[in-house]
Amino acid sequence: MHSSRRASFALKLSAVCGLAFLHLPILLIFLYAFTTEDKSYQFPPPGFTLKWFEITWNRPDVWAALKLSLEVATVSTILALILGTLCAAAVSRAKFFGREAISLLVILPIALPGIITGISLRSAYNILDIPFSTFTIILGHATFCVVVVYNNAIARFRRLSGSLIEASTDLGASGLQTFRYVVLPNLATALLAGGMLAFALSFDEVIVTTFTAGQQQTLPIWMLEELVRPRQRPVTNVVAMVVVLVTFLPILGAYYLTRGSVMSRSS
Amino acid sequence: MQQTIHPKGTDSGARFADIFWKKPGLLIFLFLLPPLLWLGVIYLGSLFTLLLHSFFSIDEFSGLIRYEFTLKTYAELLSPANFDVILRTILMACAVTVAAAVIAFPIAYYASRYANPKIKALFYLGVMLPLWSSYLVKIYAWKLILAKQGIINWMVEGTGATFLLNSVLALPVIGGNSLAVSYIGTFIVLVYVWLPFMILPIQAALERIPDSLLDASGDLGAAPQQTFKLVVLPLALPGVIAGSIFTFSLTMGDYIVPQIIGSSRRFIGQAVYAHQGTAGNIPLAAAFAVVPIAVMVIYLYLAKKRGAFDAL
Numbered sequence: 001m002h003s004s005r006r007a008s009f010a011l012k013l014s015a016v017c018g019l020a021f022l023h024l025p026i027l028l029i030f031l032y033a034f035t036t037e038d039k040s041y042q043f044p045p046p047g048f049t050l051k052w053f054e055i056t057w058n059r060p061d062v063w064a065a066l067k068l069s070l071e072v073a074t075v076s077t078i079l080a081l082i083l084g085t086l087c088a089a090a091v092s093r094a095k096f097f098g099r100e101a102i103s104l105l106v107i108l109p110i111a112l113p114g115i116i117t118g119i120s121l122r123s124a125y126n127i128l129d130i131p132f133s134t135f136t137i138i139l140g141h142a143t144f145c146v147v148v149v150y151n152n153a154i155a156r157f158r159r160l161s162g163s164l165i166e167a168s169t170d171l172g173a174s175g176l177q178t179f180r181y182v183v184l185p186n187l188a189t190a191l192l193a194g195g196m197l198a199f200a201l202s203f204d205e206v207i208v209t210t211f212t213a214g215q216q217q218t219l220p221i222w223m224l225e226e227l228v229r230p231r232q233r234p235v236t237n238v239v240a241m242v243v244v245l246v247t248f249l250p251i252l253g254a255y256y257l258t259r260g261s262v263m264s265r266s267s
Numbered sequence: 268m269q270q271t272i273h274p275k276g277t278d279s280g281a282r283f284a285d286i287f288w289k290k291p292g293l294l295i296f297l298f299l300l301p302p303l304l305w306l307g308v309i310y311l312g313s314l315f316t317l318l319l320h321s322f323f324s325i326d327e328f329s330g331l332i333r334y335e336f337t338l339k340t341y342a343e344l345l346s347p348a349n350f351d352v353i354l355r356t357i358l359m360a361c362a363v364t365v366a367a368a369v370i371a372f373p374i375a376y377y378a379s380r381y382a383n384p385k386i387k388a389l390f391y392l393g394v395m396l397p398l399w400s401s402y403l404v405k406i407y408a409w410k411l412i413l414a415k416q417g418i419i420n421w422m423v424e425g426t427g428a429t430f431l432l433n434s435v436l437a438l439p440v441i442g443g444n445s446l447a448v449s450y451i452g453t454f455i456v457l458v459y460v461w462l463p464f465m466i467l468p469i470q471a472a473l474e475r476i477p478d479s480l481l482d483a484s485g486d487l488g489a490a491p492q493q494t495f496k497l498v499v500l501p502l503a504l505p506g507v508i509a510g511s512i513f514t515f516s517l518t519m520g521d522y523i524v525p526q527i528i529g530s531s532r533r534f535i536g537q538a539v540y541a542h543q544g545t546a547g548n549i550p551l552a553a554a555f556a557v558v559p560i561a562v563m564v565i566y567l568y569l570a571k572k573r574g575a576f577d578a579l
Contacts, residue, residue: 007381015377018370019390022397022462025408028418032411041414043421083302090298102299105306111512112560113520115536119556120313123320123549143310146302197399204401206523210540223403227410227527240404251399255392 026244033241038234052234062239065222072134072218073202076141080198081191083142084149092157109144117144118211125212132214140212141205145198152194152258153187160186193257196250204247219243321553332550340550344558349538353558356535359450360518363457364511367465370458371510372503375470394470398463406527409456413447413528443530453529460524461517465510472506473499508570515566519559535559 007015033052035045056062087106091099109117121140130136160183168178206220213221219239226236323332324339343349378390397405412418423432436442436449443449476499484494522536533541535555543552 007377011373011377011381014370014373015390018374018462018466019393021370021459022393025405025412025459026397026400028411029404029408040416041411042416043411043414043418079305083305086298087302090295093295093298102303105311106302109306109310111516112563113516113536115520115522115539116314116317116556116560117310119539119543119552120310120317122543123553124309124313124316126549127316127319139309143306146306200399204403206403207520211543220401220403223407224523227403227407227523236407240401240407243401243404247400248396251396252392255395 029237029240029244032237035234035237041233052238056235056238056242059235061217062219062222062235065217065219068134068216069203069219072137072141073199075138076145076202077195077199079138079142080145080149081195084146084194084198085153085187085191087146088150088153088157092154106147106150110147114144114205114207115211118208121208122211132212132216134216136212136214137209137216137218140208141202144205144208145202148198148201149191149194152190152197156187156190189257193254196254196257200247200250204243317553317556320549321557323550325548325550330547340554343551344554349555352533352535352538352555355532356519356559357562359454359457359534360515362454363461363518364465364514366454366458367462367514368469368507368511371462371465371469372507375466375473375506376499376503379470379473394463394466398467402460403523405460406456406524409452409459409528410447413445413452413455415445415447419446447528448530450530453525456524456528457518457521460521461514464513464517465507468509468513469503469506472503472509476502505573508573512563512566512570516559516563519562 031045032041034048034050035042036047036049037045084106087102091102117140121136121143124130125132125136164182164186165178168182169175173181204220206218206224209218209221210224217225223236223239223243226232226239230236320332321340322336322338323334324337325331326333344353374390374394378387382390414420420432423429432446435451436445441450441454443451446452446455480498480502481494484498485491489497520536522534522540525534526537535558539552539555542548542555
């Protein structure tokens with residue numbers, strides 16, 4: 001097809017329109033954060049103001065929700081990094097019975113709809129009489145974050161050839177030294193990328209969280225409440241914009257760290 | 268960089284680590300233990316209790332869960348009201364999947380076969396950013412768009428196309444008072460939210476088609492349309508199926524989109540949420556939740572037969 005390496009106009013148009021469809025709604029969020037209208041979602045905005053940023057800044061409930069979200073995301077990411085890396089190291093190092101089953105087990109929490117994970121955990125807490133707490137939220141988040149770290153780590157482990165490790169041990173390095181000086185430097189960027197994505201995933205999660213949080217509000221739960229019963233539209237607009245910016249950074253970071261290899265949420 | 272490498276086993280920690288290099292099986296076992304314990308106990312254990320709950324029932328008088336085996340709860344799923352919910356959800360998942368495939372294909376096709384590396388990176392980020400950006404913010408954006416004073420109505424009034432919108436909304440079943448409270452609204456938002464999950468696997472499948480195959484097709488006299496239909500499409504199909512696993516599964520389990528944008532008629536996710544919440548009917552919620560699992564197991568089985576997993 002080298003002879004016809006130019007795309008037809010229709011194809012170009014539908015590709016560009018498709019991308020625009022994906023991006024324009026998010027851009028609209030930025031516009032609304034500055035609107036002076038606070039009773040409805042009027043378009044075009046009657047005027048622009050910065051005062052909602054100040055009002056949002058002084059809201060203790062937003063700060064509390066943000067703090068809980070950051071806490072949960074941090075702990076879940078650390079747990080996912082440990083579990084995901086261990087699992088990837090084992091699966092990539094040897095062919096053994098049940099390898100496929102383990103990959104499936106890791107992917108399952110994200111392949112099945114979030115509501116399944118949510119209701120499963122809830123019914124388990126119910127049977128075991130575990131009260132809801134930050135701990136129960138983290139338990140759920142770490143479970144579906146493992147897959148992201150696992151995917152990034154296993155891709156890197158596959159590229160890290162076994163001969164490198166053999167060379168290191170042949171040259172007299174101990175196991176720990178090989179890990180410290182050969183494996184870790186090769187793995188670091190993949191783990192950083194996986195960790196960032198896991199953080200973004202946890203920071204944004206709402207479906208599983210609604211089942212595993214009691215009275216506590218993470219930032220997404222706070223937003224969900226506002227979506228169902230809008231009470232303070234301007235504050236929600238500002239929070240939405242901040243959430244977009246906060247999640248874009250780790251994604252861009254992960255992209256630059258893993259350029260060349262595939263980064264994807266669940267494959 | 269100069270690195271002093273100590274001879275093997277100079278300290279006890281290193282000697283300890285050396286055991287693992289001599290017995291790789293032990294190392295792998297120890298590596299696997301924590302993640303398998305976590306996923307096995309917490310995740311599979313929870314899934315199991317969910318399954319277990321679906322075989323319990325709720326006592327109609329006391330409202331408490333009766334912990335004895337029964338199929339009564341599953342029978343309740345077949346009552347007309349509940350069965351409607353299941354049917355509605357599956358139909359919506361099908362519609363969303365088809366629409367996502369139609370919109371995703373040109374994007375994936377252009378990015379994988381025509382774009383130069385720079386444009387390709389741009390497309391990649393262009394799909395990644397919406398994929399990873401906040402799910403709730405995306406829904407919120409559509410709430411702004413579809414609102415009565417929102418941008419859609421503003422454009423419709425500005426172009427004088429009000430009659431067109433009204434006639435679409437007047438359609439039976441899928442229409443409604445406004446876009447924000449109709450199935451059309453729910454459908455658009457679901458397509459929007461899950462579209463990136465369709466683009467990526469299609470693109471991966473298309474990128475794996477070697478150029479030589481297309482050249483060969485052309486050399487053998489196929490017109491570009493024939494090559495597309497007889498070579499590209501069949502090879503892209505596993506990618507489409509892989510993408511459909513995500514869009515189908517994610518749509519079936521979604522309960523937030525239909526709750527915020529849509530009519531009051533429930534989807535499976537909402538039924539699960541409502542029954543476990545205020546009603547406290549965890550058995551019925553569990554039985555509802557088993558439906559998407561069962562559908563996905565069948566779907567995955569069929570997809571595996573078509574080789575969709577290689578495109579994941």
